[in-house]
Amino acid sequence: ATSDIRNIRIVSNSGKHKIYDLVSFLRKGDYSNNPYLIEGDVVIISKIDKLVKISGLVKYPAIYEFVLNESVNDLIELAGGFLTTARTDTIEVVRFTLDGKTQQSNYYPLDEIEKGKIFLENGDHIIVREIPEYFKEHFVLLDGYIKYPGWYKIVKNKTTLRDIVEEAGGFLKEASLTEATVSRRLQIDEKDPEYERLKVINPADMTEDEYDYFKAKSRQTSGRVVVDFVDLFINSNLDENIVLIRGDVIKIPEKKNYIIMLGQLIMPGKVIYDSTLSVQNYIELAGGFGWRAIEDEVRVIKAKTGEWLDAEDVTKLDPGDTIWIPEEPPGPNFWEVFMDGLTIVAQLAAVAAAMAAIIIATR
Incomplete structure (x- = not known):
């Protein structure tokens, strides 16, 4: 808009004139700048000529018409x-x-x-x-199975993960340190240009390295900070005692006492965790492989990291881990095969008829 609505001039029949600021009425509800018009008034709205600007931490930063x-x-x-x-x-x-x-x-x-x-x-x-x-005041959030969850003030460049857990009263007995996480909110909005590029590419058109990278990034938890709660709080390894920053979120989930069984199994579901059992033991407890299971492609999904591993590479399962058995892709549908075959036979018959017609015509 090029009209100056902050310097609207109203001229009365007597020749008197006054300036009104319509923006002040619209923004602040100042009725003194929204007068009633009477017969004979002339409203003059000029083109914007002079300007001022306000920017930064105000609610409506903008360029405004200059008012004397x-x-x-x-x-x-x-x-x-x-x-x-x-x-x-x-x-x-x-x-x-x-x-x-x-x-x-x-x-x-x-x-x-x-x-x-x-x-x-x-x-x-x-x-x-x-x-x-x-x-700025620095706060972090503790959520889940901790004695006193909530927001806690930290000292910049000083307060550590162990400090804040102790201040919050420590973990409850149901807490799962294996799956506990620290998420750094300031990193959540940071985008990976390569991942954004791959998201719009058909997987079939990716190189092997690109596809592996795309899969790994897809499984990654945004903003997650690498820290081993078990090593820090059970083994007292202070190398894991990270310094917290403003906005960090510490989540302590409930301890899981089971292994999740998914895919082509006779009885998929949850099996009570036993540290002495192997992947094969859990498969047997779930009733064994289903009839369409791909038995040599069993995968283990780690609860803590979300990492997918070949079952043969897993030496120890942890509570909350998932064992997944993939399914053989379905074979061709009988009716589709029959119809395809019928189409081929019809085409061959048409070719044979055409050849016969040619032979007869040439005699």
């Missing part, structure tokens, strides 16, 4: 006010110098801004910056 005698505080209010993460101890006002060729910055604290005595000029740019990282 408007203060920096007025513009901040018009822009909806500060966001909670706005730094208000130093607000920057960028202004052109008298020659109009260069700009200079002045910085004001909020208490001086709120006095309403710093007036705007055409071309001014107000910048409200974010609170620096070191000013």
Whole structure:
């Protein structure tokens, strides 16, 4: 839009005129800027000529029409006010110098801004910056089977995983340290360009390395930090005692006392965990292989990492692991084979008839 709706001029029959700011009415509900018109009034809306800008941590950062005698505080209010993460101890006002060729910055604290005595000029740019990282409160979330779950404050570059678990009262007896995880929220939105590229490619068109990479990334938990809770809290290996950062989420799931049996088995389901049993033992407890099972392609999916392993490479199962038996692909449907065969016979008959006709015609 090119119309200046912050400087609308209304001229009455008597020749008196007054300026009204329609944006102030729409944004702040200021009815003094939305007067009733009377017969004979002339409404004049000019083309935008002069502008000011506000950017950064306000609710409605934008370029606004310049209004004479408007203060920096007025513009901040018009822009909806500060966001909670706005730094208000130093607000920057960028202004052109008298020659109009260069700009200079002045910085004001909020208490001086709120006095309403710093007036705007055409071309001014107000910048409200974010609170620096070191000013922000740092919290992490503990969820699941821990004595006192919830949000906990940490000290930047100091509080460790072990510190926060102790502060939360430690694990409950039902807690599964094997499946416990730390997720780093600040990394969740980070995208892998190669993975994004492969997502739009047909797997049949990928190289072997590309397909292996695509499968591995598809199974990866976004933002997950590699840490072994068992090694840290049972074996006291302090190499696993990572320093936490703001936004980390620590999840402690319930301990699973079973192995999940999936695929071509006589009785798929959950089998009670026994550390002395092998993959083959669990298959036998699930009734053995189903009639379409591919017996030499059994896979184990680890509960902690989601990693897929060949059964023959697994020396020890852990609670919550999954044993998966794939299925032979279905053979051709009888009716489809019959119809295909019938079509071929019909085609051969047509060819034979055509050849016979040619032979007769040439005699």
